[in-house]
Amino acid sequence: MTATAHIGISGWVYPPWRGEFYPRGVRQADELAFAARHVTSIEVNGSFYALQKPANWVRWRDEVRADFVFAVKGPRFVTHIKRLGDIEAPLANFFASGVLALGAQLGPVLWQLPPDLGFDEGLLDAFLARLPRTHGEAAALARHRDRRMSGRTAFALAAPPDHGIRHAVEVRHPSFDTETWRSLLDGHHVASVTADTAGKYPRLDWTTADFAYARLHGDRELYTSGYDDEGLDRWEAWVRAHLAAGRDAFVYFDNDVKVRAPYDAMALIARLAR
Incomplete structure (x- = not known):
């Protein structure tokens, strides 16, 4: 199967985007x-703050094309x-x-850990082992x-029971920069999120699964801050390297404050289409 790039935004409900992007x-x-x-994918982040209603998932699924993929952020009740x-x-x-209810349109589940949670091998091993790997x-x-x-x-299945579920973890404590965590x-077989955080949090650009996941x-x-041509060129190269190795690549722009995220995502999509 050909590796695919899924490029998009983290969330879509932002009042400052109205009259600008919207x-x-x-x-x-x-x-x-x-x-x-x-964009070609969207990361649902409302699920981080609260459990969503069943009707929401069905509505979101039905509002997009059939091959559109959602990444879903796991609840902070679990992580924080x-x-x-x-x-x-x-x-x-x-x-x-x-x-x-997203069925085959459910992409990776993202687990973002809090910045004050340090690496604990036993705790993390048990957590990763609990994550379901199929629908x-x-x-x-x-x-x-x-x-x-x-x-x-x-929780009636909208995809075959053996349809896989991928997981990715974003860490924010420096103690995770260790070969034991890797x-x-x-x-x-869980992806290490490559996070671009202007140097605030660790950037662990590791390949630990059959797909790659980046949050910008x-x-x-x-x-x-937005991404200039040089910055977008770097992420284009990152995506292309993973695709060439046969790995799907998921990239989500989360630089939403000044309405940069959707435009940067579209610019990266255009680069990859060349």
């Missing part, structure tokens, strides 16, 4: 469809509040919330949801 007159309800016509401990029910609740495994896990999810669940990721938060100023 033309005046585009309804908020139509913003996803508009954005999906201009529970800090990866005692998470069987929270993981079950997440997969029971409707995300499996069937995720549905089985979802059955262990807790009672508060009653009436809010939807080996753990490699052993669990800004190369000079976090969440604010």
Whole structure:
């Protein structure tokens, strides 16, 4: 199977984008469809802050073309509040919330760890081992949801049970820059996120899975600075190197403050189309 580049934005609901990226007159309800016509993938980040309603996942799936892929950010309740401990029910609740309705359009699940969570080999090994690797495994896990999810669940499969689920982890503590962490990721076939954070957090540009995942938060100023031609050329080379090695590449621009993300994503897409 030919490796594919999935280039897009992290989230799509940003008021400052209205009248800029989103033309005046585009309804908020139509913003996803508009954005999906201009990028090749979108990272859902609302799922990081709260469990989404089952109807949301179905609506998002139906608003984009059939080959469009969503990456999905795992809940901060797992990563930041529970800090990866005692998470069987929270993981079950997440997969029971409707995300499996995306079916084959579900791309990697992103797990962003907090900057004050240091590397703990046992904790991380156990976490990676718990992650479901197929839609069937995720549905089985979802059955262990807790009672508060009653009436809010939807985990009927929209893809074959053996359809794979990929996972990627973004770390923000310097103690993760170790061969032990790299080996753990490699052993669990989980991608190490290459994060461009203007030097604020570690940049671990490792290949630990059969796909690559990058989050571009800004190369000079976090969440604010755009990418000039030189910067985009570097990321074009990064994507092409992974594609040449047979790996899918997922790249999401998260420099949203000054409405740079969608334009930078479109510029990278245009470069890769040459």
